[in-house]
Amino acid sequence: TKKNHLAVAKILIGNGANIDRKDSDGTPILHYAVANKSKEMTQLFIDSKVNLKAKDRYGLTALVYALKAKNTEIVDLIKNAGGSY
Numbered sequence: 001t002k003k004n005h006l007a008v009a010k011i012l013i014g015n016g017a018n019i020d021r022k023d024s025d026g027t028p029i030l031h032y033a034v035a036n037k038s039k040e041m042t043q044l045f046i047d048s049k050v051n052l053k054a055k056d057r058y059g060l061t062a063l064v065y066a067l068k069a070k071n072t073e074i075v076d077l078i079k080n081a082g083g084s085y
Contacts (some may be wrong), residue, residue: 025055025057026056028056033062
């Protein structure tokens, strides 16, 4: 469940997991939280000082992902935290 994923993420981050890591396709993990419309996970990454300017292999930031998903709550979270296009 989403709640379990959030709890696991908190444990991993608390133990030094690299939140700026990208997968084998070059997609940052923040982008997955945004694509899955997880406001809580996105906020956790922001609070943990994730790189909001990180781009996927197509040059897209998490803010662009949020805009494409028309998720205004996550758009606002990212913009208010200093994220950009």
